[in-house]
Amino acid sequence: MSFHSLGLNSQLVNNVQALGFEQPTSVQVQAIPEVMAGHDVLAGAQTGTGKTAAFGLPLLDKLMASGDRPAEKQARSLILTPTRELAQQVFDSLTSYSKDTGLKVAVAYGGTSIKMQVQALAGGVDILVATPGRLLDHAYVGTVDLSLVNTLVLDEADRMLDMGFIDDIKRIMKRLGRERQTLFFSATFGKAVKKLAYDILTDPKLIEVTPANSTAVTVEQMVYPVDKHRKQELLSYLIGSRNWQQVLVFTKTKQGSDELAKELGKDGIKAASINGDKSQGARQRALNDFKEGKVRVLVATDVAARGLDIEQLEYVVNFDMPFKAEDYVHRIGRTGRAGMKGHAISLMSLDEEWALRAIEELLDSRLPQEWLEGYEPDPFAVVPNDKRPSRSKDKRRAKAKSQIHKNRGRHQKRG
Template sequence: MLSEFKTLGLCHTLLSSISELGYQTPTEVQTEAIPHALAGRDLLVGAQTGTGKTAAFALPIIQSLAQGTDERRLRALIVVPTRELAQQVYESFHELSSDTNLVTVAAYGGTSIRVQTSRLAKGCDILIATPGRLLDHLYCGNITLKHLSTLVFDEADRMLDMGFLPDIKRILKRCKPERQTMFFSATFDKKIKNMAYEILNDPVEIQVSPSNSTATTVEQLVYPVDRKRKAELLAFLIGSRNWQQVLVFTKTKQGSDQLAKELALDGIKAASINGDKSQGARQKALDDFKNGKVRALIATDVAARGLDIEKLEQVVNFDMPYKPEDYVHRIGRTGRAGQIGIAISLMSPNEEDSLLAIERLIDTKLPQEWLKGFEPSLDTEMNNEKPPRKRGRNSEKQKMKARLKIHANRGKKN
C-alpha cells in the first residue's frame, strides 16, 4: 500500500514514519498536493476538513527541511486561526517528523508566553502559530522570519471570518518574497481568492471537493422543534439512541454553558468549550470528551475548525449557525477519513431562513423529520423570537400552519 506514497516522491524516512502511524493509502488532497509541494510550487488548495490536508503540507515540509542544513533556525511557518487547530497541526508534525532531528514549536494565546519564549530561544525549524501570538513573538524579537522558506495559511477562510486579515498583512511584511507559500481553505469565495492571488506566485490550484460541499459520508437531517424544547429534544436523542459521544454546536458562549448545565440536570455528563474558557479548561473538556468521561461536548464555532476527534459519529447543530458556511465546517467534524457520521440540526420555526441559506450554499435540500411529541407549535412566545416575516401569500406562518395540518392528518390516519 505504501508504494502509492512512494510514487509521490516521499523519502524512505517519511515512508517509515507514515507506515508506523498506520497510513495505508494517500488521500485525494495528498495525491494532488504533495508532488507540487515537493517541487517548491505555491499552492491554492480547496479541501474540506477530514480529507488529510495537514499531511498534504506537513510531509513535503518535513522532507524539504530534513534534507537541508542542520542549523536550527525557523524555516517553516504554519499560521492557523484557533488554538485547537494549532495543537492538532503541532501533533501531526511532531508525529510525522519523529524520525528526524527537526524541532517543532506551537505558539498560541491562552497559555504562558514565557514558556513559549523559552522554547523558541532554544531554536526551532517549524512553528505553528495563531496570528495574534505570532505577532507578539515577532514584536518581542523572540523569532525572525528572515530565513523562512515555506509559509502555510491553514483554514484561511476562517482567519478572514475572524478578522485576522490585518494581522496576516503584518506577518507577510516580515517575510522575504523568495518563499514557497501554500494556502489551504475549506471554502472559496471571491474575497478568499483575491487575497490568495495577492499572496501566491503562479500557484497550482487544487480543488479536491466541490466548493462549499459537505462530505458524502455524513447523513444530514433536520428536526423542527420549538426553541424552548431544544434541550429536551437533545437529551431525548442522546438517551434514546444511546449516544456516548456527541459534539453539539451553539451560537453563543453563554448558550454553550447553559446547555451543558441543562444536560447535566438530565443526567447527561456534558462540558462546554468556548472563547471565554481558559486554554487549560478547554483542553480538559476536550480530553474528558475524548476519554469518555463526558458524553456531550458543547462548543461554539471557535471550535468548529480545530477539533479532531477520532471516529466521532454524531454532530448536532443546537442552533443554526449565523453564517451558512459554518454549517459545512461544523458537520465536517464527523464523517472524516471515510468514516460514517450523522449531522442533526434542531431548527425552531424562526430559523427557517438560516436553513434555506444553508441549502442554497450546499445546493442540497436537507431532509426534515418531525419527532412525535416534539412537533413545533406556532406560539412565537415558545420560540422567544420575532414572528416570521410575511412573504406575500406564502408567508412562513402560512407554511408552518400547512405543515401542522398535514402532520395532524397523518396522525389521524395512523
C-alpha cells in the same frame, strides 16, 4: 499508491506507517508532489481529508533535503492556524511525522506561558506553528525572526478571515521575505478568501478534492424543525432514545454552551462545554474527557471547536443554526472523517429558516427535514422568555431521564 511512491524521504514514510497510515488520501496524492516541486498551492479540502500531512510531509521532506539549520530565533517555515486547538493538533502531527529526523518543530498560541515559547524559539526552529495574534506578540518583542521564512502555510484560511485575522495576516506577511513558497488550504471559498489567495499566491496549482463549499458524502444530514424553547428537550430525547454515546453539539454563544451543558447534566447526560471564556487548560481537559468517554456530550462554540481532532465521531448537532452558511460546512466536517459514516443533525426553530436557506444556497442542494412526533413546531405558540411552566418541564425531564437510564442499561449489557 503508497507514500513511498510519492518520493518522500524513507524516514518520513516509516514514521507515517508507524502511525497506522498505509495509503495516502486523495488530497495527499495531489498536493505532496506539487509542494515538493516548489509550487504555490491553492487547495480546497474539508476537515478530515488528511490535509495536515498533505502539506506537512512534503514540507518536512524539503527541510531534510536542504541540510540547512535555522539560525538563532529564526523560523525556516511558518504554519498559521486560526485557533489554539488546531495549532496544537498540527504541532502534534508534525512532531510525530518528524520523529528521528533532527528537525525542530515549535508551537506558539495564546492562553499559555509565553516564556516557554520564547525558550523554544531561542535556538531557531525548522517549523513554527502559530496563531496570528501570538505570533505577532513574538515578532514585536523580537523573540522570533520571520525574514527568512521560505515556506508559508495558511491552514483553514477561511476561518482566519471569519475570525477577523485579515489585518494580522497582512502584518505578518510584511515581515516575510518575497522569495517563498505559499500553501493555502481552505474548506470554503467565499469572495474574501479568493481575494486573499490570489493576493499572496504566485501561479498556484489548484487542488480540489471535493467541490468547493461542499460536505462529505459520508455524512447523513437531517433537519428537525422544533420550537426554540423545546430544543434542549428534543436534544435530550434524541441522545437518550437513540443511545448516542459521543455527541458534539454547537451553540452560537459562549453563555449558551455553558447553560446547555448544565441542562443536559440535569437530564442525566454527562456534558462539558468549551468556549473562548475558558482557559486553554480547561478546554483541553474537557476535550480529553470527551475523547475518553468520561462525558457523553461536548458543547462548543464555533471558535472553540475549530481544529478539534476527534477520531470516529459519529454525531454532530447544530443546536443553534450557524449565523454564516460556511460555518455549517466546518461544523459537520467534524464527523464522517476518513471515509467513515457520520450524522449531522440540525435543530431549527422557525426564526432560523433564513439560516437553512443560506446553507442550501451555499451547498446548492436541499437538506432533508423531518418532524418528530411530539415535537412538531407550533407556528402560533407564544412562550414568554422561551420557557414553559416548571411543572411541565419537570415532567418532560423525568421522561427523558427514564429513557436515558433505560438505554444506559442496554449499553452496559452489550459491553
